[in-house]
Amino acid sequence: AQSVTQLGSHVSVSEGALVLLRCNYSSSVPPYLFWYVQYPNQGLQLLLKYTSAATLVKGINGFEAEFKKSETSFHLTKPSAHMSDAAEYFCAVSATNTDKLIFGTGTRLQVFP
Amino acid sequence: GAGVSQSPSNKVTEKGKDVELRCDPISGHTALYWYRQSLGQGLEFLIYFQGNSAPDKSGLPSDRFSAERTGGSVSTLTIQRTQQEDSAVYLCASRPPLAGWAGELFFGEGSRLTVL
Numbered sequence: 001a002q003s004v005t006q007l008g009s010h011v012s013v014s015e016g017a018l019v020l021l022r023c024n025y026s027s028s029v030p031p032y033l034f035w036y037v038q039y040p041n042q043g044l045q046l047l048l049k050y051t052s053a054a055t056l057v058k059g060i061n062g063f064e065a066e067f068k069k070s071e072t073s074f075h076l077t078k079p080s081a082h083m084s085d086a087a088e089y090f091c092a093v094s095a096t097n098t099d100k101l102i103f104g105t106g107t108r109l110q111v112f113p
Numbered sequence: 114g115a116g117v118s119q120s121p122s123n124k125v126t127e128k129g130k131d132v133e134l135r136c137d138p139i140s141g142h143t144a145l146y147w148y149r150q151s152l153g154q155g156l157e158f159l160i161y162f163q164g165n166s167a168p169d170k171s172g173l174p175s176d177r178f179s180a181e182r183t184g185g186s187v188s189t190l191t192i193q194r195t196q197q198e199d200s201a202v203y204l205c206a207s208r209p210p211l212a213g214w215a216g217e218l219f220f221g222e223g224s225r226l227t228v229l
Contacts, residue, residue: 006155009153034217036220041222042222043117043204043220043221043222043223044156044204044206044218044220045220046217046218049217090155090156092156099144099161099163099168099169100146100158100161100169101146101158101218102158103148103155103156103157103158104155105153105154105155106155106156
């Protein structure tokens, strides 16, 4: 079975500061990992995904995530936060042999001027 | 439109009533998913369709919940005898045919259900 744990339901940063959103996964088979973003009153959209190619994955809007098997982590980072990054971020995992994405509980990112 | 379309966007109902939520996936997408988003609970998987069949309905919370998909396109999620704990945003997603793994899901904006 697969699962993800997102540490911190709320994260607050100042504009221009580093963004770090944590995600740890559990999977009995090689996982595929995803980060989705949900802006207020909108649906989810894909930020980036790891599918066993490069361990450092770059996504949209300057975000990136690194797959670390030894730590079972897939943390999301952005060097410099922008006000427009304020949203809810979801980490998700899928096993290579299923079609179901399992989502974490989400982390709400606030960006202060 | 080009995206996943869900209706209604908002539904307020009284406890005990039945509700139907509709999802119109992106044309050509063979797989369709329903998730429920509750405050503090993240996204909870409900059911997955491949074509018109549902290989995985393990997330349906009770027998009051059912879903169907017809013509490999539109899907309807039905909640019978609604309870207050059913209040949530119900999200639909679809994806194109892909061999093997899940790939990217394309989400609609959701149907917000409030049970009074």
